[in-house]
Amino acid sequence: MIVSLKGVLRFADPDAAWWKDPRPMRELLAALEKAGLRSRLKLAGKDGAALAAKKDLAAWSTTWEAGDSYVLSADKKSSPARTQLYLTPKPGTLKLWLTLGPADADPRRQTLLDTFADLSRALHERMGCGLFHFVVDLETDYARAWGPRMAGNWWVGVVMMIVDPKTDADAYDRKAAKREVDSVLRARLPRGATREKLDDLIVFRFVPDLTDDAAIDRARAVQDQWICSVVGSEVSPFWNEQGDEMVLLLSAKPHPPATLYDTSTRHAYKAMFEAKDAEVVKAERWVMAGQLPDGTPIDGVSIVLTSRKSAIAAAKRVRAKGMRVLYTDSSGTFWDPFPPGIKRSPRRSTARTRTR
Numbered sequence: 330m331i332v333s334l335k336g337v338l339r340f341a342d343p344d345a346a347w348w349k350d351p352r353p354m355r356e357l358l359a360a361l362e363k364a365g366l367r368s369r370l371k372l373a374g375k376d377g378a379a380l381a382a383k384k385d386l387a388a389w390s391t392t393w394e395a396g397d398s399y400v401l402s403a404d405k406k407s408s409p410a411r412t413q414l415y416l417t418p419k420p421g422t423l424k425l426w427l428t429l430g431p432a433d434a435d436p437r438r439q440t441l442l443d444t445f446a447d448l449s450r451a452l453h454e455r456m457g458c459g460l461f462h463f464v465v466d467l468e469t470d471y472a473r474a475w476g477p478r479m480a481g482n483w484w485v486g487v488v489m490m491i492v493d494p495k496t497d498a499d500a501y502d503r504k505a506a507k508r509e510v511d512s513v514l515r516a517r518l519p520r521g522a523t524r525e526k527l528d529d530l531i532v533f534r535f536v537p538d539l540t541d542d543a544a545i546d547r548a549r550a551v552q553d554q555w556i557c558s559v560v561g562s563e564v565s566p567f568w569n570e571q572g573d574e575m576v577l578l579l580s581a582k583p584h585p586p587a588t589l590y591d592t593s594t595r596h597a598y599k600a601m602f603e604a605k606d607a608e609v610v611k612a613e614r615w616v617m618a619g620q621l622p623d624g625t626p627i628d629g630v631s632i633v634l635t636s637r638k639s640a641i642a643a644a645k646r647v648r649a650k651g652m653r654v655l656y657t658d659s660s661g662t663f664w665d666p667f668p669p670g671i672k673r674s675p676r677r678s679t680a681r682t683r684t685r
Contacts, residue, residue: 330434330539331410334445335426336463338456339496343421346395351387353423353456358386360451361414364444369412369433370401376415380405395419403433409468423458428468438539441465442489446532449491453530459496460530465489471549473572477565478557481509485553485562488545490533509560516559519551571637574668576655586611587621588633595628597621600657602635604643613650631655633663640666 340347347353361367372380373389376398383389386401393399396419403412410430417424427448434441445465453460464487471486478485494510514531518524522535535555536548556562567575578598584590587597599612612630620626631653634640640656644667647654655663 330431330438331428331468332434332441332539333426333428333466333468334448334463335466336424336449336491337461338423338425338452338458339461340421340423340456340458345421347421347423348390348393348418351391354387354390356455357452360448360455363451364448366427366429366433366444366448369403370414372400372402372405374400376400390418393418403430422461425452434539441539442534442537445489446491446527450527450530453493454528460491460493461496463491463493465491467545467549471546471553473550473553477568478553478562479565480557480560480562482506483509483513483556483560485556486549487552488534488536488539488548490552490556491527492531492533493529494531495529512559513556516555519555521548521551522555569664571666572668573637573664573666576631576663576665578663584621584625587615587630590621590625590627595626597627597630598633598655598663599630600633603639604632604634604647604654606646609643609647609650609652612652616651629653631663633657637664637666 340353358367361370371382373383373386374380380400380402390399396417398415398417401414401416408430411428412430412433413428415424415426415428429437429441437444442465449460449463452458462482462484464484466484466487473486484490490513492510492513494514513533514524518533519535522533523537525532525534535552536545539545564570567577569575578589578591580593581589581591581598584597586599588600589598590596591598597612597615599608601608609632612632615621615627616630629652632643632647633655634643635657637656640654644654648667653665654667655665657663
């Protein structure tokens with residue numbers, strides 16, 4: 330399991346080059362120490378540079394530059410599963426992204442949400458900062474009821490939200506942000522979710538702990554739908570309302586017998602009015618040969634049908650033969666109803682959408 334606590338700390342002075350003072354970094358390190366997470370972050374350095382042990386991290390922080398990112402890490406080798414803390418200072422703010430890899434997260438599954446809630450409170454109190462959209466997230470996909478959506482500044486698919494009502498309301502449009510915060514604080518919670526006051530913060534949990542992977546997956550989909558229904562949402566770029574992903578044809582040109590061939594991806598597209606077995610088998614031979622009949626190398630083949638309904642109906646047969654099935658809309662755009670990395674949920678979406 331890979332789990333992250335992420336958000337933005339906002340200082341009282343929006344223009345302050347706060348990192349020039351070593352005290353905020355000392356307080357951050359003290360909060361990590363109290364949470365039992367400081368000892369693992371033994372190496373430090375600028376993002377992209379070599380990491381090394383540093384005797385005085387607070388003094389080191391005074392050398393930072395605004396907008397650059399800095400890393401505290403448990404390992405010199407970069408990896409998505411590495412336990413690490415990313416810090417990006419800007420005037421008046423500090424973007425924080427703390428990731429625990431499996432070695433640190435798995436033994437803490439039962440208590441980690443408590444740890445992150447307490448750490449958030451400690452950062453809020455010790456550093457004198459507001460918390461802007463702090464959440465606990467998992468770095469894996471989950472069974473969505475739709476494709477990726479955006480809910481303004483609010484995270485979707487998370488297991489915990491730590492809301493600082495005053496700071497979260499002081500955002501891009503204060504009146505709109507305050508309405509959103511008020512709506513979130515008043516909204517009826519989905520089954521299994523809880524809302525509790527932690528001093529000045531409000532903590533929303535969508536799963537009691539991190540011990541049950543299936544429950545976590547369900548909770549993330551529930552939070553996704555809930556926050557979108559409360560504050561409104563819009564489809565992420567390159568997706569549609571059905572949760573299908575747009576297929577970008579970067580360098581595609583006609584190349585018979587393929588309808589199109591994309592030289593940048595070495596992918597062949599074969600358009601059909603319907604997925605007749607004989608035509609599908611012909612395309613399958615290209616996959617098996619790794620090339621088109623004229624010897625042009627291919628890394629994959631997509632069957633392109635004329636409607637979403639026909640693509641879904643043919644999906645089982647086509648995908649079983651190692652090919653992707655797509656459909657085209659009236660504008661000629663290609664769509665993938667089974668995008669990679671998206672696990673479908675049988676639940677229908679009920680969230681309202683809005684245009685920003």
